[in-house]
Amino acid sequence: MVVLAKGELEQIAHPAVQRAAPPLAAVPEVDLAEAAARAAVARAVAAACEEHGFFKVTGHGVPAALLARVEAAAAAFFALPQREKDAAKVAPGGSPFGYASKRIGGNGDIGWVEYLLLGVTAAGAAATVALPGAPLSASAEESLASPCCFRDLLNEYIAAVRRMTCEVLELMAEGLNLDEKDVFTRLVLDKDSDSMLRVNHYPPRPELKQLGHDRLTGFGEHTDPQIISVLRSNDTSGLEISLRDGSWVSVPSDKDSFFINVGDALQVLTNGRFRSVRHRVMVNSARPRVSVIFFGGPPPREMLAPLPGLVGEGASRRYREFTWTEYKTSAYRTKLAENRLCYFETAATS
Numbered sequence: 001m002v003v004l005a006k007g008e009l010e011q012i013a014h015p016a017v018q019r020a021a022p023p024l025a026a027v028p029e030v031d032l033a034e035a036a037a038r039a040a041v042a043r044a045v046a047a048a049c050e051e052h053g054f055f056k057v058t059g060h061g062v063p064a065a066l067l068a069r070v071e072a073a074a075a076a077f078f079a080l081p082q083r084e085k086d087a088a089k090v091a092p093g094g095s096p097f098g099y100a101s102k103r104i105g106g107n108g109d110i111g112w113v114e115y116l117l118l119g120v121t122a123a124g125a126a127a128t129v130a131l132p133g134a135p136l137s138a139s140a141e142e143s144l145a146s147p148c149c150f151r152d153l154l155n156e157y158i159a160a161v162r163r164m165t166c167e168v169l170e171l172m173a174e175g176l177n178l179d180e181k182d183v184f185t186r187l188v189l190d191k192d193s194d195s196m197l198r199v200n201h202y203p204p205r206p207e208l209k210q211l212g213h214d215r216l217t218g219f220g221e222h223t224d225p226q227i228i229s230v231l232r233s234n235d236t237s238g239l240e241i242s243l244r245d246g247s248w249v250s251v252p253s254d255k256d257s258f259f260i261n262v263g264d265a266l267q268v269l270t271n272g273r274f275r276s277v278r279h280r281v282m283v284n285s286a287r288p289r290v291s292v293i294f295f296g297g298p299p300p301r302e303m304l305a306p307l308p309g310l311v312g313e314g315a316s317r318r319y320r321e322f323t324w325t326e327y328k329t330s331a332y333r334t335k336l337a338e339n340r341l342c343y344f345e346t347a348a349t350s
């Protein structure tokens, strides 16, 4: 359960600009099943990454039944008594992983959200977080058809989504005309890849209308540090993205599709050609929003820098070279809304 303490309402409901929902976004769509038109699909992927850093994927091949089972199991997890969810908590201080409510990161950010954050290894969700062992499916019929527990189900989901993520990353490399088509996928498929899975539950907005607050911040504005984020939600909207001109638009929910975000690391690798998209989740619905996000990250020791093929002749690198560990250490010291890439820019950027 998410309960607001005194003073917290001001943090998640204050700015007047957040009162009215922004206009709907015209989200670029890419159909992965259009195999015959691969070059055109790759170009569309690259164009969307350049313009918005964000697009929707249809024809993704992840079975609808798996999506439905994960959504039901996630809803069932968040409906558990608080003490059972707390069993998935990791001791405060060190790890960002485990169950948490309201608190985002370690630097004072809060939102109208509770979540599970899991490290992902080559084999699936890392074992550091204790997850409920019993079936979480709603009906007996469903339990028979589903894997034994939440972890197994999430692992099945991670495997399917990671495959699809790699298809998208390959299309990005093709759309950029890079010779090495696996330049991004190899990072996410590396046995040491620092990937994560986040399961978010945004409970319905509490009755705050009388206080003049229609929209609460579920997850404040930020960019994702990784290479790529792949999001799937139930059919409750709330996700908003920031366009190049700084205006915000709301993304209509689509439970049958995935939404792709370019992350900071990919902005660096592409020398700023792809845009790490600023986004947030606002809560103004009487229905809960449940989203599951796979973050594809590089291995900790990986050196990140603009790819030579993407630094045009006579052009300069906009970012210096750094390791993923260096970037993450710096990122985890920041507040959610901060620009994290500015510490890694070269003089050419300004």
Ligand code: GA4
Pocket (backbone or CB within 6 Å): 096, 104, 105, 106, 107, 109, 117, 196, 198, 222, 223, 224, 225, 226, 295, 331, 332, 333, 334, 335, 336
């Ligand atoms: C944003 C993307 C992912 O959700 C996340 C977040 C992480 C966290 O929740 O612990 C961070 C945030 C995210 C960026 C800056 C730091 C770290 C909270 C925060 C204030 C898991 C990630 O990798 O970076």
